[in-house]
Amino acid sequence: MEAGITNLNIDTSKCTACHACELACSFAKEGFYAPTLSRIRIVQVHDAGLNVPIVCVNCADAPCIPACPVGAVYRDRAVPVVRIKEEDCIACGDCIRACPFGAVDRPPEKDVAIMCDLCGGEPACVPSCIYGALSFQPGGGMSIADVKRWATAKIIAARTREERGGAL
Amino acid sequence: MAQVHLRLFGLGKGAASKAHLTQAIEPGTTVSTLWEGLRRDSGPGDKLATIDREGLLVLVNGRPIRFLAGWETQVADNDSISFMPKAFGG
């Protein structure tokens, strides 16, 4: 485990796109059910039978931090996580564009950028995932190799679809 | 010598594993005795060794043992006894 990295452990092979994590997250953060306000989002790639949870993985050299013009994105040493100070966010979208994983989002119904902050160390999504696609240990998570594998799942799936011309 | 046909599904090394065995029986042999015998002879990695009785569908000549005498159902010459993990469908 690389020093200083903590993130969710994601096993894409177990994800069935049930969206329970999105419901748990939006409920924990907002008090109601709205996947667009979830900090974890499921991307379904058809024709590959692949479902990928997309969420911030707290990169060691997070590009979202320098991308933010007002310093609203920062690394919080507690947990530790990269997070957004929502009160300072001007919703310019630069951090969203900077993230190579698409893990930062701007909900249609709220004028800020949102990203996962691991709920202060007890991520709400983890117990909601019956299939075990998500797990978390404080101070643990995916190694750089794991993150690459996880990120590649999305790319491979997109390429599979393209190669097959979208047809069965 | 009396014998019965044992039909096992999903109790070997794969969910679709199939095994048909014939087994000699004494008078008074029950389904329970047959099952314990199968367990004793099971190989490493066989589901046979780990599955709970509660998780099994057991049929004697196609009838669930619940409608007979349960695990104490006695088997007779040429009977067919099927064992498999319970499954839902619909």
Added chain:
Amino acid sequence: MTRPISQQRILNIDLTQRKTWVEPVPLDDLEGLLGGRGVAAKLLYERTAAGLDPLGPENIMIFGTGTLTGTNAPSSGRSSVTCKSPATGLYLKVSVGGHVGAMLRYAGWDYVVIQGAASSPVYLWVNNDQIEIRDARHLWGRGTRETDDLIKEELGDEAIHTAIIGPAGENQVLFSCIMFSRYNSASRGGVGAVMGSKNLKAIAVRGTGGLVAAKGQSYYRLAAEMRRTLAADAGSESLYNWGTAGSIPGLNEMGMLAAYNFSQVTIDNAERLSGQYLLDEGYLIGRESCFGCSTACHRYVRSQSHEWGHVRDSGPELETVLSLGAECGITDTEALLVANRLCNDLGMDTISAGHVISWAMETYERAIVSREETDGLDLRFGNVDALHSLLGRLAYRDGAFADLLSRGTRQASLEVGRDSWKWAIQAKGLEQSAVDTRAAKSYALAFAVNPRGPDHLMTETFAEFGFTQESLDVIREITGDEKYANPRLTEKRAEIVRWHEDVYAASEALGFCVFTSTAAFAVNPKNMAQLFSLGLGVPFDERQLMLAGRRAVTIERCFNVREGARRQDDLLPWRMMNEKVPAGANAGMITDKEMLDQLLDQYYALHGWDIDTAIPLLSTLEQLGLAEVCGDAALDS
């Protein structure tokens, strides 16, 4: 928009006039009917008149969601489509999974009611509260998968969800279906044909709002606990592991596996049709959930030898491996995957498509029709080429025989004549699910009285097999003794069917998958009522919930009465009533007229319906508070 789940809204669309308008659903209706299937029943009854042409503009389609859909209630993401069926001329509700329901709810809609017909092909774009009726002429004629891709590209959003008909629905095949979120089929009764008759190719939905439960924390906690209980249920686990086709080995061993157009009850090499085989042989490459479900019974498969074609697609389900597999004398897995994919892409119900073909095969094998009369197809049982070819032709009604078959086995067998109606496995005009109703008496009764025809998807009495302790407990609760958990008995069947009708209807009204409440039992009337109460912030109990389910079932019956259906229409297929089980553990069993009459007498009496006609008594409707809704159908007592 973000709204409390007690505030339900109907989006009305008139395709003839290209108008839309919005209505609220009164809280009274939610407390009396729960939502979903229940409210849809009332809407269909009130907004249609008897005798309308199901393929004409006066038929309406109600796309319904569940009152708890979009929350963390486990497996509560199911939706329904309600209309008058072109196959039966009777009430039709089809249930379906996927994610369209949740999307609609986040968009601010609980029901989308479609009336009229567009003058040229269109699709509906529901983008939160922006509603557009868009040109679909460039989509018309395309398969469901291609259409889904094109709509997403056109609208610039991969995350939208769609409900789409294929060429079969466009050509008004009477067993055409609607594919929801790509992998889920709203199948039976020709619901795709109704959509096709309206020139409606698809509905695309994007919803970015939210839903608020009144007692948020308590609701969340109860739902989370129910989710954990459900996940621990052994039935849930077997569905995850092997899917619905996991029950194939058991069915074959019990001599209950419908094969060769239900003329046999076992088949050699049955395991090649099983969910276990899909897993072990590497066909299974993924599992899919409907929205909010922790069971993930759906399969995602890939063909390997490509002997019959390439497949990367969802399914197949148990009924499919029976109807397109064993019933047609086929156990070749690769062939079956292709057949299933054809139905998915062309948009056809696999149960009816399979049984239409198995009927045709038996008719051909009996030399009732010649090869000339079958458009040149050699329809012997087991002929995979003929199966695939015919599936393709059915969707386009290509050829005189395919055109005939596209109207379903009732019409096809009446036209072909020569007793061929005897082996049409149908009643009311709907092909029967592949459950042996000679050997399972609660199923027999439930199928005979099912308003849409003989299948398991309005009411399924799985507990009568007593396979689990939970099911024994339920039978004991209903009848007083777990000995009645025996599919061979004819006693107490009416009580068992009635409990299941009420629970099934209530589950569907709330959005629950019925596996959770009638196969597993982690979701039950008590906790459903608790969730309803916490979610809507109103007092509500189990008794009220069961009554709401009862009301839905009663309105459905009244609709059929209004269409002229009577006791004599509550039948099983001829073969189930006249030919005994030929072999296996259930050999000799039958549900003949005498036995069915006994069961029906008990059932109608219990329901408070006239025994001779099956018409609900006015007093029964009054007790349920339904006199104003459907009193016109009642029999004055």
